[in-house]
Amino acid sequence: MTRKELNQFVRTCKNVKRGYCCLQDDGLSKYSDGVKVIGTNSGVYGWNWTLYYNALTDTAYIDGYRNF
Secondary structure: OOHHHHHHHHOOOOEEEEEOOHHHHOOOOOOOOOEEEEEEEOOOOOOOEEEEEEOOOOEEEEEEOOOO
16 A cells, blocks of 8 residues: 555545554554554565554554654
């Protein structure tokens, strides 16, 4: 998934949370009900992130520790 696709998806969500372990900060995991992995991106220099979506709360979680 590209950053452009990420931005397009995030614009459709009611809530957006960013940061390292942002799912865990809300008491969720990638195995929780309603949470789906939408896309990922990784690179040689650590530009890694994963986009999760919780349909129950219409929240996008961008889990990463660098620029996304």
